[in-house]
Each structure stands twice: as C-alpha cells, then as structure tokens.
Amino acid sequence: MISVEDFAKDAEKWFAENTPRDLDFMLPLTFMEVGTDQQFDFLRDWQRQVYEAGFLGAAWPSEYGGGGLTDAHQSAATKVMRAHNVPIMMNTIGLSWAGPLILDIGSEAHKKKYIRGILSAEDIWCQGFSEPENGSDLGNAQLRAVRDGEDYILNGSKIWTTHGHYGKYMILLARTNPDAPNKYAGLSFILTPMDVPGVRTQKIRKLTGEHGFTQTFFEDARVPVDGLMGAEGMGWKIAMQTLEYERGARGGQAGGFSITEPDPLEILNLARDTGQINDPVVRDDLIDYIIEAQSLNLNGQRAKIGPLIRDNPSGLPLMDKLAKTEFAREINQYALTLQGTKSAYYVDEPNAVDGGWWHRSYLNAFSATIGGGTSQIQRNIIGEHVLGLPKSY
Amino acid sequence: MISVEDFAKDAEKWFAENTPRDLDFMLPLTFMEVGTDQQFDFLRDWQRQVYEAGFLGAAWPSEYGGGGLTDAHQSAATKVMRAHNVPIMMNTIGLSWAGPLILDIGSEAHKKKYIRGILSAEDIWCQGFSEPENGSDLGNAQLRAVRDGEDYILNGSKIWTTHGHYGKYMILLARTNPDAPNKYAGLSFILTPMDVPGVRTQKIRKLTGEHGFTQTFFEDARVPVDGLMGAEGMGWKIAMQTLEYERGARGGQAGGFSITEPDPLEILNLARDTGQINDPVVRDDLIDYIIEAQSLNLNGQRAKIGPLIRDNPSGLPLMDKLAKTEFAREINQYALTLQGTKSAYYVDEPNAVDGGWWHRSYLNAFSATIGGGTSQIQRNIIGEHVLGLPKSY
Amino acid sequence: MTFDPQALGRLGITEEQVELMDVAENFCRDKTSISAVRELMSVSAGLDESANRDLTDMGWFGIAIPEEYGGVGLSLAEAVPVAEQIGRRLMMVPFIPTTVAAQAMLFGGTQAQKDTYLPKIVEHGSATVALSESNGSFNLNDIETEAVLGPEGYVLTGAKILVENLAAAKIVVLSAKINGKVRLFILDADLIPSAAMRREILIDETKSAYTLTLDGLVLPKSALMDEGKTAATLQRIDLTANLLASAEQVGGAQSCIDYTVDYLKTRKQFGKLIGSYQALKHTIVDAYVSYEKARSLLYAAAHSFEDQGKGEVATRMAAIGAGRALSFAADRAIQFHGGFGFTYDCDAQLYRRRAIFHDSLFGNTRWHKQKLTALLFN
C-alpha cells in the first residue's frame, strides 16, 4: 500500500495542477448554496475528477468503488484540498451521511448498488428529515410509509431538500407505525429512489433570491422495502447516527469537505481594500473577530486532546455548530458596514463590492443558524446535555 | 392659595440655601442603598427639613399634615429638587406606596394616624411583599395571617425589607385564606406595626459588603385587624395598586424623588479625568451611552404625548424599569474599565478613583435589575402585556 | 472635552404632525400591501405609479415647501410621520429623494431656480439627487465629477451612482467640481440620454437607483446653484435624507416586529407556541424596546431639526437608533421564522434588505457616530 507521505505528495501535485482557478462565476461556499445549474454541473464534474484521481473515498473499500486505503490517507488528501482551498465536494448527503451509514449497517447489495455512484457524484443523494410543520421537531415527522408487499407506499412531504431537483436517492425518515408508544418509536429509515412515480419536487426560492432547496412531495409513491435500513422503528436512532457522521462525531465519511469555513482574513482584506482599516474603531472590531476565529480554530484543536476536555467531553463538539454558524452570520453582516454607499448593491451589480459576495453570504448564513437545528435549539442541547439543565419544552 | 410660580420661586430659594453640599461621607443614590446609620440619620433629618419647609407632600390634604396645595405645586418643587440634585427622600415606602394608598382607600383613622409621620420621616415605612422562597413569584406569598378577635396572628417571614431595622410600620402582603380558589384570592393587605412582640428583623449583608436590607421574621406576632386595607382577599389587587404608585403609573405620591438616576455626563467626566477620553474606541463607546441615555430621557417625554404612544400605550411605561436599570448596570460596569490599575480598588481605599463610587454603584445596580421583578420578569411582562405573546410559565 | 447636554434635542409634536400621521397611516395601509409591493418589485422600475400620483395629488411632496411655491408650507417635522407610514408599508414611492431634492433647491437654489422648479415638484412629484460616486464615500465632498465652463455652458465629465428613481425623475440635483470646488447644479432630466442611465441591482428590491454617466453632458449656465450656499445645502441634503430614512426605518421596524410577533403567536413547535420560548420572546422584546427608543429619537429629531447644532445631533442619533432597530428586528425576524424565514416568501428579508439599503445611502452607524464624536467631544 502506498505510504501516506507519498499519497500526500501525489495529492499535492494533483491539486496544484488541477484545482480550477479564476472562474467567471461565483462558487458556493457550502453544498447548500448551490444556486444555479452552472454551479451544480461544475461541482459535480469536479467531484468526479477528484474521485477518479483517487483523493475522495480513499479509505472506502475498493470492492465498492473506494480507494481501499486508510483514513490516514484520506485525511492527508483532505488536508491538501483545504490547503489549496479547492471547490467543495457537492454530493454531501451521499459522502458524509448515506455512504458511511450504508458501509456501517447496509447490506452487501446496498454497498454494491450505492457507494460508487456516491463517490462519482453520478447519483446525487438528498436528505429527507425535516417537514414543513416540524422544522425543529424532527422526531415528530409525519410522512407516512405503509408496507404493501415488497413496497412501501409513501404519502407526505419533506422540506429543505438540498439538490432535491437533481436527486436520485433520498435518505428518508418516515412514519411506519403511527401507534407506536412514543413518536420516535414509530419512525423508520428508508433509502428512497426519487425517480419513481408519485415523487415530485418543487423548488424553494431562498431569501437570497436564488434557488437551492426543494420541497419534495410524495403521493402514493411506491418504493422497494429493501431500502429499509435496520428494522422498522429504528429510524430515529439511525437518523441520529447519520447526524453524528455529519458532525464528525463518528468516522467513516468519504473525505474532502463540503463547507468552506469563513476566513477572518477575508474581512481584513475587505477592510483594507475599502480603507476602513484606517478607522481605529474598525480595527478594534476586527481584533474581536480575529480572536473569535482563533478561539474556534483552537477549540477544534483542543477537542482532540483528551486531558483538555475531560471536564466536559461533549462540550466542544456540541458547541461547534452554534459558535461557527453564528460567527459566520455576524462577520458577514459586519462586512456590509465596510462598503460605504456601495453596500446598497447586491449580487450581479457591476458596482458591487466583491460582486455582492458579502451580502449573499450574510443572507445565506441563516441557512446554517436555522438548518440542522436552530441556534436556539443548539443552546437547549448544550444546556441540557452538557450542563445538565432541565428541558425547556 | 399661593401660585405655582411663587411656590417654585420659594422652593428655588430654599433649596439654593439649604441643600447640603460637600459632605465628608458618600450619600446613596437610592433609598435602597442606605448602608450606614450615618447615612440614614442624615437623610431622615433632611426629609424632615424639606417637609417642614413645605416642599414635600404639598399636594396632600392639610388636615392630615400635607400642604393642602395642588399636584402642580408639588411637581414644581420636585423639579427644583432635581435641578439642585438634592439628597433623596428616604421614607420612600411611606411617601410613594403606603401614603397614596392610605389617602385613596384608607379610613379617616388611618389618614390621621399615618400621614404626618410618613412626611416627617418620624415613622419609617417598610414593604413586606417578597419572601425567601418566592422572590419573583409575589402572588405565591405564604406568610400566614390568622384572624383572632381584633388581631391577626402573623407567622412567616419577608425578605428584602428596606430600612427594616428602622421600620415602624410595614405594608404587608399576607395569606389570610390558604384555601382560596387561586393563590391570589387568598391574600390580604395589612398595615402592620413592626414594634410588636414576635417581629424580629435580621440584617442582610449586600454583595457590596454593606448592610441595607433585612429579613423580617414573624412569630405569632399579633397586629390589630384595623390595619387591614380593603377586605380580606383583596391583597393582590391592592399590592398591584401600590406598584402603580411606585411606577408613577398612578398619581398621589408625596413628591420628591428617592432615586437619583445615573447621569451619562458623570462617566464622561470620569473618562476625561482618567484621560481615557482620548482613546477613539472609548469615545465610540461613550457615544453609544449618550445615545442610550438620550433615548431613555426621550422615552419619558414621549410617554406623556398621547398621539405618539397610541400604538402601544403601555409599552413605554412597562419598559422603563428594564431599560433604565440595565443601562445603569452596564454604564457603571463600563466605568470600571476607565480606571487603569486603580480599578482594583474598592470603597474606602484612599487611592480609589472617585472613592470607589463606580464599583459600589455597579454592584448596587443589581438591586434594581433583580428587585421589583427581575429584568427577565420584566421582559416576560412586556412580551405578554404589550406584544400579547403567550406566557412562559 | 466639552459636552453640552443641551446639544441633545427635546421632544414635541405639532397638530399638523398628528393630522398627517392619521392621514398617512390610513392612506398607506389602504393603498398598498406587502403582496402588492412584492408584485410591483418583480415588474416595475421600483415605483408604485398609482400611489405616487396619489401622493402628488394630496400635495405630500410639497409638505415642506413654502406656499409661495405652491407647497403646503409646513416643515420637515411634518414630513416625518408621512415617511414613517410609507416605510411601514414598504410603499414604493420616491418620497425621500423628491423631498431631499426640494430641500436642496430651497436652501441652495437661485431665486429663478426656486420659481421654476419648486412648483414643478409640487405638481409632478418626481425629483432626485445625484451625489454619490464609485468611490462609495459617505462624504458628499469626496467626488471626481467635473464641470468645465464652455461656450454652451458647463461640460460635465464623470459618473454618479445610486441616483434614486432617476427614470421617473423630472429634476436632478447634481454635484460636480468647478476648478476643484464642489458645486451643485439643477439638471433637467429631459437632458439625460437614456443611454446614460443604467438601472442598478440593489439589495432592497423595493427601491430603484441608477448609475448616471455624465460624460459630454452640457448644462446651461442657469443650472448652477448658489455657489455660496453649497456647503450648507450639502449639509441640508445629508440631514434631510437621514431624517426621512430614519422615519422609513422606524415604520419598517414596527411592521417587522408585528409580523414576527404574529408568527410567534401562531407557530407551534414541540407542542407549544414558539412565542412562549423566552429565547424568542425576550429577544423580540429587546427588538421592540429598541424600536420604541428609535421612535423617540426620531420625533426628537423631527422636533429640533431646524435648531442649529441640536438638529444635526438629534438627526444622527435618530439615524443610528432607527438603523439599529430595523437591522436587529429584521435579522432576528429571519431567524425566528425558522425554515420559512430562509425563504424568499417570508417578509423578514424585505425588512432586512431595507435596513441595509438605508445603512448605505447617506452614512451608516459608524459614520454617524464619527460625526457625533466630532459634534459632542472636542
């Protein structure tokens, strides 16, 4: 097996040569912000290239399409990708949610059927947990799945489906037993094809004015029972497991990254370019942002050092999303105040500063402070699970 | 009757001549901060002088000891008192809570017995609403009052009694009927002598290190039934009425003022004296404090202009306490950062900046963000009564 | 450091203000709606023509114009409640640019210009100002545009950005340098070739603004405004724009809070109305408190606007208070609407975008604080 060092060297060489630069359109920072077909097609193709070059799924078993190497190899490659600030890996639900889950608890057939397409981005995967009426209360999912022979018949709808209108498969949280002792026990986790009759997606326009998410409607849609993961009633447990993959609390992801985290340096450059850096009050604010960025970066380092987190082992992991997403919202909002009269402009306006990137980033930042558990829910989770405070609801 | 103008002139002359200056000890800014006998005796004497000069209780009926003039007269005098920044009127519970209540709903006997002593500060009045176990939940008061002939027998304890160890009378919220349909209906409001057997006060040391409040214990204390205000079971309604006097939402107070509100100018002087004013970041912060002070001051003016508050008539009055007390806490806290190494000092340290006044004010500020309904309770009240949001408990 | 509390404005109100508040509140509420605004956003050039006509007919563009020029003869204090109600409904009418242009003429126009243009404004409504340039500076003296006197008049070179409502405007107050000195001109909009205008893409889709290329444009000598009054007029423009923008934002904050409170009263999660969760309840209360403070600052600014010194202090405080109130209320409104808040269909984003727009045109919070520092400390 190739040594990690050599693998890293190969990666270094490949990304140095193949990382696309100077595009004439704006690339999204996160997989959730893919707003145009142009962005989508570009990123899909880019993921395929990275996969074919061997730097995605390197640690996944080769018999299913992975690289057959070790986590150390993939981490090395991912590190190089970050260093080169390459475009994101867009098939995130497959790479970081469905893929690891299938490899952990899926059948041989599941693995053969799904893994390769996840890596090559040929099969786009979607996530079907949230419902319009239960945005924060996932456990209350009402989408109904009724067993009928070798099929489930699905009725209901899911919302905030990223890449919904491109999706081939969905990891679906469905209610197979409405009479279960509690709301969680009635849920099942089903790998669902989206190209069957009765499945319809409808684009949702984001507050940015762009598209990105869809609502997915199921009307008597028949999907094969073999998509069931684990057993009926285990849906909640399995869904929570996928969230652990997503949070990185559990290993097994294909690698790469699907979210480029905000770099405080960027706002420093903006402040310099607009001359605002000369205002001592601005400099004072920027110091706070640098400290905040450094704190979060250090939290990540400390989370890996056992003795330094023993008092609250779950503290740093559980606060990561809250701290980072609120910081992103705040810093992008602040950036608008550095643009003088031109902060009145928006994306696609030739006079706009940085092409309106900051305005879009600020508005998009809410997808992270709202999606995947709002910041308010995150505080409940930290308060209850880390500090042991009583529930608020 | 003397004209308001002439009365104001007399007041101007009297306070110009008689306002005490250059004391060799620190005077409290609020009646709750009276920490030493020296302060107490001084303020008690000062109130008597103001009363005897005719500038306190000017609008209260002369047959009971008032000045027999109009509210306009008293307001004019109070305005002069503020202009001269005179020491506070310390018998606040009498002047602004018990007095107006007695004049509104008390018996002739009550008025003859109590009013004059309230104004002269000969009879110090205390407030007995809060209990140790029910700090925020006044309606849950448990102090028991059992009718026995012409007496009530009191058992229980009250806390946060201002001037408790000097008190002659207390306005007491007691539970006369534990079996009432709801917790409020079981309460009665009793004017209670504190110099009877079975009443014991115990000083509470404040976080400032000083004394000021007491806890008052009642053990089989007999007090005459004639102290009952209204009827049994009306205690909650009457207590709420006294709060309206206190908040100024209802007229009838004796006048003067018992709280000197923080003046943003003071912190500007501190910033100048310590040279911190030269730091542009400090200047930027100070501008925010000036704006905040001006907003609150303007809120007060606007609250009197009907057309400008018609959308939410109760909004400005109900937010006044929250906004002012939190601002006081914040600005005093900020003041500590303007003192360099000397902010390590505290009251009575010769090297301390302004004798440690800012440190004490910051710590004392919590009495207002906690007492009389915490800031958190205030936000509930505004949310529920002004914005019509659902209850949180 | 000297600090004079008297430099801080007081608060009062005139009968006319109350009257206009009533009229404006009813008119704006009945004349438009957010859904109507949303429709216009997608189709129109950022203008509600019907509402604009009504405003003209009601004489609102002349509220602060003396009667001798056909105006109502009141002051900007009376324009405030009108702008507040217009902002409350996000009504797409050029009340601010038109009123600002009119004030500029009143302060800096020659008698002939006042006689010619002020009645026009009262009659037709639309006027605007062309001051900002591609450097994005809030400083109105920080411009490159030049005017050189030639045989036919002043030949212009340069370009302006963020010229509000230019397509519909009849009159434009324009700044340019003559021999390095900033001067103001009145430009008859008919002189502008359509090729010289480009509609800009704004963060606030309820507003319209244009880039105006001036190269080659020639203004008659009579277009030059009173040179001696340039500085005072620029100041008048700045403060008028900020006073009325504050009013629009205070009105907007009120709607934004109402809109969010309605949601908190009806949306359930985990079996409870989300408005019972203090994380949302207390924060919206803070937004409400911030709104009420902003409204107090606004009416103090309206009241003392004409007082030397006090006027500027009060106006910049109002601009800061209003900007913060609307920005905070709208930012939290997006968050508290959860998934729906992230959609284009949720109105929260309209208010947030409006706040960003006003925090851009004639100075943002930090800019106003710098000015206040200079005014209050020295």
Added chain:
Amino acid sequence: MTFDPQALGRLGITEEQVELMDVAENFCRDKTSISAVRELMSVSAGLDESANRDLTDMGWFGIAIPEEYGGVGLSLAEAVPVAEQIGRRLMMVPFIPTTVAAQAMLFGGTQAQKDTYLPKIVEHGSATVALSESNGSFNLNDIETEAVLGPEGYVLTGAKILVENLAAAKIVVLSAKINGKVRLFILDADLIPSAAMRREILIDETKSAYTLTLDGLVLPKSALMDEGKTAATLQRIDLTANLLASAEQVGGAQSCIDYTVDYLKTRKQFGKLIGSYQALKHTIVDAYVSYEKARSLLYAAAHSFEDQGKGEVATRMAAIGAGRALSFAADRAIQFHGGFGFTYDCDAQLYRRRAIFHDSLFGNTRWHKQKLTALLFN
C-alpha cells in the same frame, strides 16, 4: 496592513502539564473550599499560610525555575494548569506575584542575583513585584519613582501601589528611573520599614496588596538588575502576569458556571426549575461557550508562550478571552441568583470581584486589544 495567521499560536500540551493538572486539581480541591476562603478573607492578610507552605514544599514556586537554581526546570506552560486550579478554588496563595518575580530575575537579574535569590524563592516561596504607581497607568514605563546613586547606594524617592502580598514577601522586584531611564532592582523585603507599607482595600477580598512608600529607602548597588535587559524583562513580567492571571480567571469561570448551574437546577419559581427558562439557560450556555473558548486561548498561550511574537499575541488573546469569560459568567451569576445573588453570602460576587481585579493589574481588555492592533496590523 499586514496580517500573518502564523502570528496566532497553536495548541498543544505536555505530559508535565497533564501531570500537574491532575496534582493541582486534587490538591486545590482538597486543600481549600469557598467557605474556608471566606473565613480567611475576614481574618488574614489575604494569605492562606498553610496552603502557601504546601505549595512551597511541593516546589510549585520553582516549576518554571531551572534546576541549577533548585527549581523543577519546567516552563511557564506547566505553571498554567497550577494557576488555573488555584484560581478555580479562589485559593489565597501568591502564586502569580511570586512566579512573576522569579521570571523577572531569570530574565533580568545578574548572575549573582540569580544565584542568591532564585533558590530563596524556591525555598520560601514569597516574592512580588512593585511596578504600578498612582497614575494607574498600565504602561510599566510610565513611572515617577527615581533612584539616585549616592555613597551608600541608590536612594529612592516615590511610591508604588498594588504591590501584591508585600507583607509576606521576602523579595521585591522594583522599577525606578535612573537619570530618566526605567531600571529594575531587587529589593530585600527586610529593608522595608513596616511604616512604609499600607494594606490597600481591594475589590477582590481574596487578594492582598499594599502601597509601598519608597522615599528615603537606600538600595545597595548590587540591587540593580541587568540594565541592558530592562525592556525585555518588563515585557516578560507583563506577559507572565497576564498568562497566569488568564489561567486563574479560566479556573474561576469554571467554578462560577458550575455554581450557577447548580442553582438553576435546584431553585424553583412559578413551580418550575428556573434552569428550564431559556432566558437563564441560554445565557448560561453562552457563558459556558465563552469559558471554553477562553480555555482554548489559554492553552494556546501556554503552548506558544516562548515563541517570539506568537507568545505575546496568544497571551493577550488569552487575557481578553479569560477576562470576558469570567466577567460575563459572574455578572450573570449575580443576576440569576436573584435576591440571593444580591447578598454577600452568594459566591457570585467573589468571582465578579476577582474578574475586576485581574482586569486591573496588568492591563484590561481594551489595553490588550490596543497591543494586538499594533502587533497584528501595521
């Protein structure tokens, strides 16, 4: 503007740190308690003599002193977990002033001074620094005290304030000007007449500090430290003090949050545990997040303390993070304890006072931010 992300420290830990963390955590927890601290506060001169003896016996005052001088021969990185645990229990021992004085000698002492005094510190444990003066300046060069060389040695005029733990100290590192240049001296505490010391009243009653009047005091020539190293030594003093003060505050923040969380879990109002109210719950979560960030900054500072440049940036960031974390946690702790929080008996005030104290001695947040601005932008 140049900004180098590499100027930001990284995070790591040594085995010795872990070891000392264990030992210190157990020792401090078992050796003292808040009630014991409260008793000492009222009687002692701000010193827990028994604990102080134990620290000496365990050699903790020598952790960062080379073995050649009898020390343990580790670095300040290993002193951090000790200071953290001391701060966590509000233990009344002069760990910071003593360690700071020792570092000053190591950096700026003559060989003879190191040979004489460092072993003494390891042995007896009590040393301190006398730098601040009545101008209250954070700038250690901003002093008036003068030293004039006479036949018997250096004659001093001036006074120092906030000399921590002076009564118990054996050795004092002192700053004074010689011909206008700041210099450092080592003062044998035996030379100080008791009349020259006055115990000061501090906001933090668990600490002790004195005003030291120097007029007439004469130091032997041998008391002068290496003149060429004055600047570097003052810098060392500043950063060492801030590193260890950050550790004390991080430890304090942990206790303060634990203390408050316990109350929120047990106190009921309106029939519910108050910890279920989000107004309290979410705010204490924010305090906790702030504490964890501060702890990360602290260990990064400990890790990169000796790196040129990085060390100062990381240390000032840690001081800012720790100060904010403890100040905020303690301010909210007072509020959330309600009426009890307003009493002297509630421990919240002890933590709040501690934060104010550390925000005073060697710079506060604003001061550190000024320094960072200079270090990171230019």
